[in-house]
Amino acid sequence: MSVYSTSQFKNxxxxxxxxxxxxxxxxxxxxxxxxxxxxxxxxxxxxxGRVIEKTFKSNEKVDAADVMDTEMQYLYSDGxxxxxxxPNSYEQYEASTTAVGDxxxxxxxxxxxMVTLWNGVPLTIEPPNFVELVITETDPGVRGDxxxxxxxxxxxxxxxVVNVPLFVPEGExxxxxxxTGEYVSRVKK
Amino acid sequence: xxxxxxxxxxFSSPLSxxxxxxxxxxxxxxxxxxxxxxEVTTPVLSHHGNTDVHIEMFQTQALLPDHNAAYLRTSPxxxxxxxxxxxxxxxxxIARVFRRGERTPLHHPExxxxxxxxxxxxxxDLMQEVVALVQQLLAAFVQPAIKVTTxxxxxxxxxxxxxxxxxxxxxxxxxxxQAHGYSGAALSRTEAFDFLFACVIQPELSAGxxxxxxxxxxxxxxxxxxxxxxxxxxxxxxxxxxxxxxxVELANGYQELTDAVEQRARFVADNRLRQAADKAQLPxxxxxxxxxxxxxxxxxxxxxxxxxxxxxLLGLDDLDQVTGFIPENS
Numbered sequence: 001m002s003v004y005s006t007s008q009f010k011n012x013x014x015x016x017x018x019x020x021x022x023x024x025x026x027x028x029x030x031x032x033x034x035x036x037x038x039x040x041x042x043x044x045x046x047x048x049g050r051v052i053e054k055t056f057k058s059n060e061k062v063d064a065a066d067v068m069d070t071e072m073q074y075l076y077s078d079g080x081x082x083x084x085x086x087p088n089s090y091e092q093y094e095a096s097t098t099a100v101g102d103x104x105x106x107x108x109x110x111x112x113x114m115v116t117l118w119n120g121v122p123l124t125i126e127p128p129n130f131v132e133l134v135i136t137e138t139d140p141g142v143r144g145d146x147x148x149x150x151x152x153x154x155x156x157x158x159x160x161v162v163n164v165p166l167f168v169p170e171g172e173x174x175x176x177x178x179x180t181g182e183y184v185s186r187v188k189k
Numbered sequence: 190x191x192x193x194x195x196x197x198x199x200f201s202s203p204l205s206x207x208x209x210x211x212x213x214x215x216x217x218x219x220x221x222x223x224x225x226x227x228e229v230t231t232p233v234l235s236h237h238g239n240t241d242v243h244i245e246m247f248q249t250q251a252l253l254p255d256h257n258a259a260y261l262r263t264s265p266x267x268x269x270x271x272x273x274x275x276x277x278x279x280x281x282x283i284a285r286v287f288r289r290g291e292r293t294p295l296h297h298p299e300x301x302x303x304x305x306x307x308x309x310x311x312x313x314d315l316m317q318e319v320v321a322l323v324q325q326l327l328a329a330f331v332q333p334a335i336k337v338t339t340x341x342x343x344x345x346x347x348x349x350x351x352x353x354x355x356x357x358x359x360x361x362x363x364x365x366x367q368a369h370g371y372s373g374a375a376l377s378r379t380e381a382f383d384f385l386f387a388c389v390i391q392p393e394l395s396a397g398x399x400x401x402x403x404x405x406x407x408x409x410x411x412x413x414x415x416x417x418x419x420x421x422x423x424x425x426x427x428x429x430x431x432x433x434x435x436x437v438e439l440a441n442g443y444q445e446l447t448d449a450v451e452q453r454a455r456f457v458a459d460n461r462l463r464q465a466a467d468k469a470q471l472p473x474x475x476x477x478x479x480x481x482x483x484x485x486x487x488x489x490x491x492x493x494x495x496x497x498x499x500x501x502l503l504g505l506d507d508l509d510q511v512t513g514f515i516p517e518n519s
Contacts (some may be wrong), residue, residue: 057380
């Protein structure tokens with residue numbers, strides 16, 4: 001297993017602690033005038049998303065986590081696993097519902113997602129920042145009312161529910177920002 | 190990348206910093222001229238090393254054909270002591286120094302130390318002179334004087350961390366470090382104190398709520414003596430002080446160790462620590478040891494980070510803001 005010295009610490013570096021993979025969010029080197037230096041880091045647990053603080057002696061060695069971010073195409077879900085494909089190698093990967101988490105409600109077949117692999121297994125899935133999805137259910141639109149003001153819930157083909165302006169009808173394709181879960185615009189076909 | 194390099198050719202601080210720095214140096218010279226302390230210039234390159242386990246030297250080609258490697262100084266201290274033993278009186282130097290691998294908002298690998306030595310000064314005398322210098326410089330920069338508190342290392346630890354560094358058990362010390370979020374490899378006692386100081390006490394000092402802006406901290410544990418004499422009244426402490434400005438360490442001073450035998454023992458112990466930490470051992474400065482053997486007059490000396498001082502005087506918090514040229518574009 002490869003190791004990092006604290007002098008290699010930088011944001012985004014993936015390390016292994018107590019068996020869990022972490023990503024460095026913030027790294028601060030503190031050095032008293034004539035003494036031992038320390039690295040104070042904020043690290044995100046890639047399994048739980050929790051951010052914790054740790055302190056290491058400078059030049060201490062820390063195990064590297066075999067974690068890689070790869071863009072992959074979402075293929076389908078078989079109810080138990082979500083299947084992804086690396087478009088370069090055509091290799092397919094199964095992601096558990098835990099790994100997919102909240103991303104599930106944005107996943108549309110053929111969309112390109114960011115898959116984080118840990119020891120070759122999908123650890124987390126990030127949907128594209130913007131997705132285009134069909135409204136499968138919403139209250140009838142108020143035709144001609146494009147003045148804004150007022151919104152209604154709309155269910156999308158993937159099951160996600162977003163608030164849309166009153167004038168947007170069922171069957172319409174809309175663009176949604178998956179980071180905020182907010183409606184962006186209608187998509188003209 | 191090349192585009193980045195092109196963008197960063199400029200001096201990146203306001204040009205007024207150049208004038209402020211020149212003014213600072215002029216004021217420092219005025220301060221010492223009034224006290225008849227002589228400005229000296231000593232070599233940057235030396236055959237000998239600094240054995241301090243936490244300081245790394247830059248190494249370069251030998252000074253003379255039949256010599257081993259030369260080193261860039263990490264402080265002018267050894268030459269200053271050789272001058273003092275040669276009979277030079279009170280002296281100071283505005284000295285460029287070099288420490289490999291140091292790069293944080295408060296550390297550059299190349300920086301400037303204002304270092305000075307005063308014959309027949311004890312620790313308290315020199316502590317007062319540091320404060321006098323800082324207050325005079327504040328006045329010159331049209332800033333109000335700062336309040337300064339004097340605390341022993343023991344008092345500071347008792348106040349902030351609630352433990353006595355001279356009597357706390359190893360277990361209680363370990364537990365306290367864990368409680369403050371330390372989770373790395375085992376720490377020696379000295380390292381544990383360094384951790385509590387750097388990660389608990391300094392942030393508290395920087396916050397500026399509980400302490401005055403200036404802090405004179407004195408009587409460190411003897412294990413942190415470096416080149417300071419042990420305290421004859423409390424042999425587990427040493428005659429070393431630091432001056433901190435809102436938690437930023439500005440100056441580090443000693444009532445100097447004048448005992449050549451003791452100094453050699455410390456150098457050898459340092460090299461042993463370096464070996465244990467997988468670091469290169471360094472050739473002892475035999476010239477310094479010979480000078481101590483000949484006789485170093487009773488004196489105290491202190492080194493003050495000039496760029497840090499300028500940063501504090503200007504109310505800034507990152508060395509990059511006052512140096513204009515930074516390691517990344519040097």
